[in-house]
Amino acid sequence: MRVMLFNERFAESVRLGVKRHTIRERPMVKPGDQVSLRMWSGKAYRSKQTVLREAEVVAVVPIIIGRDWLRFNGVQVSNPNGLAHEDGFFNFEDMRDYFAREYGLPFLGWLIRWR
Numbered sequence: 001m002r003v004m005l006f007n008e009r010f011a012e013s014v015r016l017g018v019k020r021h022t023i024r025e026r027p028m029v030k031p032g033d034q035v036s037l038r039m040w041s042g043k044a045y046r047s048k049q050t051v052l053r054e055a056e057v058v059a060v061v062p063i064i065i066g067r068d069w070l071r072f073n074g075v076q077v078s079n080p081n082g083l084a085h086e087d088g089f090f091n092f093e094d095m096r097d098y099f100a101r102e103y104g105l106p107f108l109g110w111l112i113r114w115r
Helices: 008-016 081-086 092-102
Strands: 002-005 021-024 034-040 049-065 070-072 107-114
Touching: 008 034, 008 049, 049 092, 070 081, 081 092
Parallel strands: 002 034
Antiparallel strands: 021 107, 034 049, 049 070, 049 107
């Protein structure tokens, strides 16, 4: 079983099953893989991990986030606010700013969906 860690900002929505996908730089999993979705209980690497839920990966799809656009599975998304909200962000601007700060834009990654 693969482990995927989440920061505190997203942990509660993962635990409740509201957030059912994540966007990562590398596709660490493939459809059919079982995953343990976790967060650190305290300081990273200096505390235990808390299991938020376990799930099965159902899709791993390429995603690109640009300054004013989002491409999902090769298709430009006309209203990216919905996908951003599903991923735990307030809107596309919040999501874009997060990825710009953490990784730089354009961000090329993978949307990993579970059930």
